[in-house]
Amino acid sequence: MELRSTGISGLDKLLRGGVPADGLTLLLGDAGTGKSLLAHQFLWEGVHKEENSVFILTETHREAITRLFMDFNWDITKYEGKNLRIIEGFTFSYPDFLAKIEEEDREFTLSALNLDKLIHLLTTASIQLGENGRCIIDSISDLFILLGNDIRVLRFLRRAKVFLAGENYSTIITLDPQTQGTVATRAAMHIADGIIEIRLREGKADEGLQREIRVRAMPQGHDSAWHSLNITPKGLVIDVK
Numbered sequence: 001m002e003l004r005s006t007g008i009s010g011l012d013k014l015l016r017g018g019v020p021a022d023g024l025t026l027l028l029g030d031a032g033t034g035k036s037l038l039a040h041q042f043l044w045e046g047v048h049k050e051e052n053s054v055f056i057l058t059e060t061h062r063e064a065i066t067r068l069f070m071d072f073n074w075d076i077t078k079y080e081g082k083n084l085r086i087i088e089g090f091t092f093s094y095p096d097f098l099a100k101i102e103e104e105d106r107e108f109t110l111s112a113l114n115l116d117k118l119i120h121l122l123t124t125a126s127i128q129l130g131e132n133g134r135c136i137i138d139s140i141s142d143l144f145i146l147l148g149n150d151i152r153v154l155r156f157l158r159r160a161k162v163f164l165a166g167e168n169y170s171t172i173i174t175l176d177p178q179t180q181g182t183v184a185t186r187a188a189m190h191i192a193d194g195i196i197e198i199r200l201r202e203g204k205a206d207e208g209l210q211r212e213i214r215v216r217a218m219p220q221g222h223d224s225a226w227h228s229l230n231i232t233p234k235g236l237v238i239d240v241k
């Protein structure tokens, strides 16, 4: 099975090499566990090696995301328009913002929350780039929040999965299970090929909250134990013996 490195060597060890090259991996965790950071690190691993990369962001606009990447010295700006497409998939309901977007003629900005249009932007981006690459959708929770616990979000996920698998794209999507009902989370888990979980655990007296990660399901063999996960200036680190 063809695998793609996550950019986190400890996680690659747990995964016996990486995530499936044509698979959809669901990253589950409560708010603040580090889902976005892990997804960003996975994307950066491909972006800086000039692999085809698509980023669907639903939390904020691209300038804010670019700054977050820069905290780790991951300068994604020089790859935009080359091997990277950033799809701003959140509804800009602010007239001033919409005017700015129209003025700048941003090809990959969703100006209304329309999941058919979002699929169209995704297919356009990956067809422009070509086969073989990676994609992140951060996060599906925002789509559920904006649309309600909506079957349309799950259909979007399924269509995206099938399309991206056909293009041999490895995809990571993030989901906070607390933001919607169990049924939607279970359905997303069913659609995904693999599942990785992050949790926060109360540490010893002066340790504060500790992050832990485990691979819950994956088509290839994997280590399914919980391992500690740390944020360092170089990104996430998992110590695996």
Ligand SMILES: Nc1ncnc2c1ncn2[C@@H]1O[C@H](COP(=O)(O)OP(=O)(O)OP(=O)(O)O)[C@@H](O)[C@H]1O
Pocket (backbone or CB within 6 Å): 029, 030, 031, 032, 033, 034, 035, 036, 037, 038, 071, 072, 139, 176, 231
């Ligand atoms: N540059 C950084 N240096 C140190 N810690 C950081 C840095 N960036 C983010 N963090 C910390 O990482 C944690 C996880 O952030 P992240 O945004 O990845 O969480 P998340 O799981 O995506 O949360 P949400 O569900 O709210 O989107 C946050 O608590 C934040 O304080």
Ligand SMILES: [Mg+2]
Pocket (backbone or CB within 6 Å): 035, 036, 037, 138, 139, 174
């Ligand atoms: Mg996040």
